[in-house]
Amino acid sequence: MTTAPWSALRVDGVRLLQRLQDLGQFGALEGGGTNRLALSDADKAGRDWTVQQMRDLGMAVQVDAIGNVVGTCAGMQDLPPVMTGSHIDTVRTGGLYDGNYGVMAGLEVVATLRAAGVRTRRPIQVAFFTNEEGARFQPDMMGSLVMVGGMPLQAALATQAVDNAATVGDELARIGYAGSAPVGAPVVDSFVELHIEQGPVLEQQDRLIGVVQGVQGICWMQLRFTGTSNHAGTTPMALRHDAGMCAMRCAAFIHNLVVRYGGSQLGTVGGLQLKPNLINVIAQEAVMTVDLRNTQAAPLRQAQAEVLAFANRIASENGVQCEHRQLADFEPVDFDADLVDCVEQHAHALGLSTLRMPSGAGHDAQMLARVCPSAMVFVPSRQGLSHNVHEHTDPDQLVHGANVLLQVLLHQANR
């Protein structure tokens, strides 16, 4: 990599941290953390403030029909822009960084360029997408999904909140973010999202920058075993139809499967509800959740098939019914190899340690990857905590990540 004239540029760390603190005031929770559910009053306040920041930086702001907001910093030529961004909605007990960090760092990049009088060849855009979290309206990543044509606009607007009858369309109108710009795949040169890891890997391996190669595929299932409730003391083992036992054996099978597959295979049984859930009564019903993830599509499909086959077999052997409901099914996403290399090279040029890794969580970048070369940059999350008011990344780590974003955007926008 030849040294570019802008390679000595650095973001203003204090200004970045201040923006994060300022944004965190909207929906701030007592004792720390943020509650800025999508399209709530707090979200509106955060959006208004962020839009004002964009305007103050001289950016042109557009809002589309699903409420995605894009600020544009003009380039020297009228070429497809290089986009960065993330989201500023949070879960009900969220932290200051999930999503917000990527948007505020994007603004800080623009502020840095502006302060240095640097103008790029291509325009640079900073976006925040509607309802990434999915905590109030499902599915998650809604704004970016609609933008890339993965969900019809009308269906998204008609989506009801999980806790009342308000729709996305109602709430966008109410808070003033039912924008006039059309939705649809934007003509974007490339997309880079900076985000906290939300997992413990970088911290455990003592690396500063995660070079994200892709997003794991996700298979979410609910398995419902239905057997017969009976007395735990008077029912011989051979005469039981124990729904709970079937579910728990299935959970043990999943754990063994994950160990057997190795690689990037993950498996979690985080939810299990037994009925009647009493010490001396054989469970008549067990409803369990299965969360399988893999960066490779083939083993993920194979794992799903094996789990279902085992569940049906153990149920059948025990005279128990097994029903299966698919709750989510996302193929793995591979980010653009050149852009991933670019992230890694610029981190190294900044003297930062890196780790190539998949993203375990879903991000807007996986939607943008459908329409343009995309990549992500991760910074460490203390103890891997996220969706948690105790979410934390050290200030210097936040600044390192923003500098990587700055350099990658400069590289892309000056191509």
Add this chain to the structure above:
Amino acid sequence: MTTAPWSALRVDGVRLLQRLQDLGQFGALEGGGTNRLALSDADKAGRDWTVQQMRDLGMAVQVDAIGNVVGTCAGMQDLPPVMTGSHIDTVRTGGLYDGNYGVMAGLEVVATLRAAGVRTRRPIQVAFFTNEEGARFQPDMMGSLVMVGGMPLQAALATQAVDNAATVGDELARIGYAGSAPVGAPVVDSFVELHIEQGPVLEQQDRLIGVVQGVQGICWMQLRFTGTSNHAGTTPMALRHDAGMCAMRCAAFIHNLVVRYGGSQLGTVGGLQLKPNLINVIAQEAVMTVDLRNTQAAPLRQAQAEVLAFANRIASENGVQCEHRQLADFEPVDFDADLVDCVEQHAHALGLSTLRMPSGAGHDAQMLARVCPSAMVFVPSRQGLSHNVHEHTDPDQLVHGANVLLQVLLHQANR
């Protein structure tokens, strides 16, 4: 067995069934079944009616300080009496037969003897014991436990209800059953309890009379696994402290152990509570119940030790804490071999098919077995249902059981 002069005596089936129906009216539930929780108003009403039945049969009635009621039908000689009986309290959604059947059949035996003008050598007693179910006050089998000296009277009287501040002592006084007779091991010749099986074995094996050889030992434990909550997508398997996975592997281990032990070993994980119990969050806590039963003390102890060792090992391997709480621990009870033979012989003499079997549930007879030769007679339970408003035994099966009780009591009381 030589034919005794009374071997042709039979109970009046219609009268027996009528008494069961009549008693079932106290605390009757809409649509069937009975709610006669210990020392409730409904229990008082059932007790008052049953005491009147005893008096109408010419029995002397005594109530002891823990509310156990004993009706005595005098014998020709002043010898230790032969006792039968059970309980008339029920669970909140109980059936007509659990406990009640044994008491009503005892009264029917006395009514039969009275109608036939038969007087036995030894007195015959019919008892009902306080709070056998343990549904309102714990422990269960309280009245018989106190009677045989297994629990101090004062501790029993001070026991609070599970749902309010009322004590056993308060409630006995309130319903008029804080009796004047002293508690303490009664001088009883022998004890025979007739009961529904509460399990499916007799029905499955198409036998009419269960010759109960003893009561299984019971080991109840609560295992609490405490790990760390984390994101199911971003936390590598090797960095997890998954409390739910530990619990569910432990449940699978218990099932394998039971299969490996065979014999009378039973194992049930009927209760499991995960926290936070979400599809994409690794459980930070899993509280599971373990119900182990065996008719033999040694393998039951061994099973308990193996389960605890496994729980601690899986927890330790996963960086999870495991706490263990013993909730119940009853040694197996063997009934008196001669009295068990006596039950079997009289069933055969009546032309009834039999099965030697353990009792899976606890019964007052296991308490009486501490102070006198004791045994039990079981009749089938349709589908093994019990503690259930759909509890059912066919009328002719109820009558068969009462005739076995009649003959066994005559045999014992005329020795």
